[in-house]
Amino acid sequence: MLPGIGVFGTGNVVKVVVPFLREKGFKIEAIWGRALKEAQDVAKELEIPFFTNKIDDVLLRKDVDLIFIICSPNLHSQISVKALGIGKHVLCDKPAGLCQSEALKMVRASQYYPSLISIVNHSLRFLPAFTQMRKAIMDGFLGNEEEITVCDVRVQMGSLLHDYYDWLCDDTMGGGVLTLVGSHVIDLVSHLLSQRAVRVHGVVRTFIKTTKEINGIRHISSPDFCTFQMEMNKGALVTVTLNNHLPGMFNQEVIICGKGGHLVVRGGDLYRYKAGSSKEEVMYLDVEDLQKYGSINPIAANVIPRPYMKGLFKMMGALREAFLPVEDKRGWIKEPVASAATFEDGLYVQAVIDALRKSSANREWIKVEQILEG
Incomplete structure (x- = not known):
């Protein structure tokens, strides 16, 4: 039941x-x-x-x-x-x-x-393109764990804000592209690569502090742009760009490179490129209609x-x-x-976010440290 x-x-x-x-x-x-x-x-x-x-x-x-x-x-x-x-x-x-x-x-x-x-x-984690990508990585398409070199993630979309002031405008209440989109990306990369970040370097910015509807005493403090790098514990380097400055559009691309070639998810579609071949091949196309749900x-x-x-x-x-x-x-x-x-994965993601905020404030690489007591 x-x-x-x-x-x-x-x-x-x-x-x-x-x-x-x-x-x-x-x-x-x-x-x-x-x-x-x-x-x-x-x-x-x-x-x-x-x-x-x-x-x-x-x-x-x-x-x-x-x-x-x-x-x-x-x-x-x-x-x-x-x-x-x-x-x-x-x-x-x-x-x-x-x-x-x-x-x-x-x-x-x-x-x-x-x-x-x-x-x-x-x-x-449950999107079919990413479940297929993870399987290909685990099956050795890119080589062994130490042969995975670079992961590049780009998410471009419009504003996350409403036409009125609420928690989404407030960084201290969890609003902003780093927590709401970046948390997904940090978790996804760790899940796909079976690796975790050891050091990070990031730039987190709030460019739009007022809008036509949100102005006056309270200003927007939640970030609308961030870019960061993560050094993973088995040698991979991850670069991420999250951009909220493109209204009316959504574009997400995740590329993972290794000695054996590369895998890329664009939207919900998965492509692969085998080292030595002439072009990318389709591994999975997302043709499933959402109305089926x-x-x-x-x-x-x-x-x-x-x-x-x-x-x-x-x-x-x-x-x-x-x-x-x-x-x-x-x-x-x-x-x-x-x-x-x-929830353990959630704690790890939070540790990375904390390190990225510190990195942006100090303008330096920061070690990811997960607290054990608190």
């Missing part, structure tokens, strides 16, 4: 996630919003029976066994730790908290309750890039499989979500 779900958040992602979960057989029992009116409006739109602006009102409901945290990052750690402590499974949006100390609390809670599912929404809110669909949306659907499909009965044993198993990002 699939668990009842409690949702924290009222944004566009929620308006995509809830219909999909419902079509997959999940019951959405409750929703939380920062303001009661906000929660009420979304509950009415999505036909969710219970709404509130109090965290415990959702967590303590007996018909809720799985928590979806899709709200501002400053609440991720608090809700995750509470939910695990009372026996609820958790899927938390990225990033895992605002800093390493918050992410560490999440890790400890997940370790204390290992029988519960606790994963971070780094959905690109059911009705999608058109406004939300314009906000969430297709690769991220498709990866999210794939991840939620795996989550559903985890709760299906196995043979005669009722309950759930973790295998379908074994490739999902754990």
Whole structure:
């Protein structure tokens, strides 16, 4: 039997996630919003029976066994730790908290309750092009681990902001391209290469500090551009550019080079180039229509890039499989979500983000140091 779900958040992602979960057989029992009116409006739109602006009102409901945290990052750690402590499974949006100390609390809670599912929404891991790319790397297409040389990632897109001031405008609350897109990229690169960053050098900038709609006393502090390098523990060098200055467009390209050739994912398509050949070959083309996943809110669909949306659907499909009965044993198993990002992965990502912020401030290479106590 699939668990009842409690949702924290009222944004566009929620308006995509809830219909999909419902079509997959999940019951959405409750929703939380920062303001009661906000929660009420979304509950009415999505036909969710219970709404509130109090965290415990959702967590303590007996018909809720799985928590979806899709709200501002400053609440991720608090809700995750509470939910695990009372026996609820958790899927938390990225990033895992605002800093390493918050992410560490999440890790400890997940370790204390290992029988519960606790994963971070780094959905690109589930995008078919990247699952195929990882398999090709593990099968040695680029050579052995030490022969992987360069990974180059470029993400170009429009602004992440709304037409009003909210947490997305505030760097201290987790807004900005580094946390919201960079966290995906940092996790994805580590997942694909099976390597982790040891040193980083980055430039993080906020170029647009006011807009026509957002001006006056409060200015935008969340970064809209960053570029950084990561030296990985097995020798690969990673370069990343994240740009929010191209309205109306989304372009994402991930290239990984090695002695055997290179692999590249453009959007949702995977290509390969074998050393010595004359041209790239198609390995996987993303021709799957998103409508196969059911009705999608058109406004939300314009906000969430297709690769991220498709990866999210794939991840939620795996989550559903985890709760299906196995043979005669009722309950759930973790295998379908074994490739999902754990809270430990979230802590690593946060360590890299902390190092990048320090690097940008000090204008120097910074060692990635993961805290063990806090």
